[in-house]
Structure formats: structure tokens, C-alpha cells
Amino acid sequence: MAGSEYEDAASQPSTPVDDKRSEASADPVVKSCPIFFSPALRNNIILNQYPLRxxxxxYNTQTGEVATGVRIKxxxxxxxxxxxxxxxxxxxxxxxxxxxxxxxxxxxxxxSSRLQPPATKLMVGVFRNGQxxxxxxxxxxxxxxTLRHVDEKSKRARDIANSSVTRAQAPAREPARAVQVTVKQNTEAPKLSTTPIIRATEGEAWVDYSIGDVEGATSLLRQLECPAEHQLVQCTPK
Structure with missing residues (x-):
């Protein structure tokens, strides 16, 4: 009976704690480092992707294609x-x-693109002096x-055509008269209409951004480092 109990105990599956211990021993921590959150460039880092490229x-100096202008709404x-x-x-x-x-x-x-918030918390990091x-x-x-050049060419052609038709069909002036106009507000318009978004986009002005060179990129890289006055010197566990 004792031998049977011993065999049953040995055949039981391992617990999650045992699995974690075995994983830790198979993949040990080789190095740890302090992590600092740098406030200098907060809300200023944008990740640009080019899915059709x-x-x-x-896009760089080697291919001869370097951005000449950047603007954001x-x-x-x-x-x-x-x-x-x-x-x-x-x-x-x-x-x-x-x-x-x-x-x-x-x-x-x-x-062109519309900025989207990251689906997960993405970070940009730099190692300096083991930190x-x-x-x-x-x-x-x-x-x-975008095909803006095609749209602009089509718009110019429409403007020229409309201007010619307007001059050719200009009616004789009629005496002015009062006209009563009644505007009925549609309260049942769908709330998910894209019209307000389009109007807001067209009404907002562009903000131009300067494009830096290599020296500017090096300066920005230094700004990724957390200043000494913002670093936590000592941490006391609760």
C-alpha cells in the first residue's frame, strides 16, 4: 500500500509554482538596470510608418528622398x-x-495620414551609463x-468651365424682392455623421514644423535622457 501511495504522489502533475521556477531557472535574469521616465519630449514623439514603401x-539621404516640409493639424x-x-x-x-x-x-x-493613439503603450528608449x-x-x-495634384487639376478645369458658363448664361438683372425663407432643423440627423469632422478638418489651420539635420537629431537624442533633478535617487519600499 505504501508503494502504491508513493507512485500516485509521484505521478501528479506539477503545479504552476513549479513551472515558474523551472522557467526562471531556464531563463535567468542576467542584468537589471534602473529605468527613468524623461519628461522633456513627452507628447512630442510620433512614430511614422510607410505601409506602401x-x-x-x-526615405533618407541615400535614396535622395528627404522630406522638405511637415505640417500637422x-x-x-x-x-x-x-x-x-x-x-x-x-x-x-x-x-x-x-x-x-x-x-x-x-x-x-x-x-498624408491621420495620427492615431497607440493601441498599446509604446515607448522610445535610450541606454546611457547602464540606465x-x-x-x-x-x-x-x-x-x-495622395493624389492632390489630380484633384487640383480637376478643380482648375471645373472652375474654368463654370466661369465660362456663368458668363455665357448671365441673365438680365431683375428687381430685388423680399423672399421669406424657413429653415427646419433636423433633430433626427445621425449622431455618427462625418460632416462635423470634415468641417472641423477643413476649418483648422495647418501648423508647420521645421525639419532638423543630423545635429538636431543628436540634440533630440540627448533630450531623451531624464535630467538629474527628475531622477529618483533613493526608493524606500512600503
Missing amino acids: SANRP PKTGWMEVDMPLLTSKYYDPEKATRFGSEEQPLNQQVL LHIVPVRGISQLRP
Whole structure:
């Protein structure tokens, strides 16, 4: 009987505590470091993604495609980036003049996106002297090329056509008369209408941002470090 009880006890499955201990022994902690939350660039870090751009062709000085302008609408969250077009390859001067003008042919494209808050808490960090300094990511953009040049060309054509029709069909002036207009408010309009969003977006002004160079990037990298006056020198457990 004793032997049977011993075999039953040995055949029981391991507990979660035992599993955690075995995992800890298989993957031991090799190093620990203090973590600091840097306040300097809080709410100023944006992660830009380019889903239609190959990872082998990033926008940088090596490819000759570096942003020339950046603007954001802070309230509605829209972002636009001006990117030059490579005129050495796959560039048609005739079409560039058609969508632009003789004086200013089309030589850049506009990337656009709406900033979205991260689905999870994303952080940007830097190691300095055995310390990890982190800053939260404010938003994420997925910048894609727009067809603004096509829309602008179509708008110019419509404006010219409408102007010609208006001049040709201008009626004779009639004497002014009073007209009573009654406006009925639609209280049953759907609350999820996109009209207020579109109006807010069109009514908000763009805020231009400057584009830094390598020295500016180095300065921003230093700002990721938490200043000494904000570092917790001693921690007393409760």
C-alpha cells in the first residue's frame, strides 16, 4: 500500500509554482538596470510608418528622398509630409507640366495620414551609463501618397468651365424682392455623421514644423535622457 501511495504522489502533475521556477531557472535574469521616465519630449514623439514603401527603399539621404516640409493639424490630427520626386528615374516632364505648370512643374508628392493613439503603450528608449531612459509615443501615422495634384487639376478645369458658363448664361438683372425663407432643423440627423469632422478638418489651420539635420537629431537624442533633478535617487519600499 505504501508503494502504491508513493507512485500516485509521484505521478501528479506539477503545479504552476513549479513551472515558474523551472522557467526562471531556464531563463535567468542576467542584468537589471534602473529605468527613468524623461519628461522633456513627452507628447512630442510620433512614430511614422510607410505601409506602401518597401523597407529596402527608405526615405533618407541615400535614396535622395528627404522630406522638405511637415505640417500637422493638432486638433483633428491630420499630418502631411512633402517629399521630393526623383527626377532621374521614371519621371515624365510632360506629365509634370500638365499636373503643374510651365513655371512650376510637379516635382514633389504629398504623404498624408491621420495620427492615431497607440493601441498599446509604446515607448522610445535610450541606454546611457547602464540606465534606460524612456519616453511615451504620442501617436502613430501611416503616411501614404495622395493624389492632390489630380484633384487640383480637376478643380482648375471645373472652375474654368463654370466661369465660362456663368458668363455665357448671365441673365438680365431683375428687381430685388423680399423672399421669406424657413429653415427646419433636423433633430433626427445621425449622431455618427462625418460632416462635423470634415468641417472641423477643413476649418483648422495647418501648423508647420521645421525639419532638423543630423545635429538636431543628436540634440533630440540627448533630450531623451531624464535630467538629474527628475531622477529618483533613493526608493524606500512600503
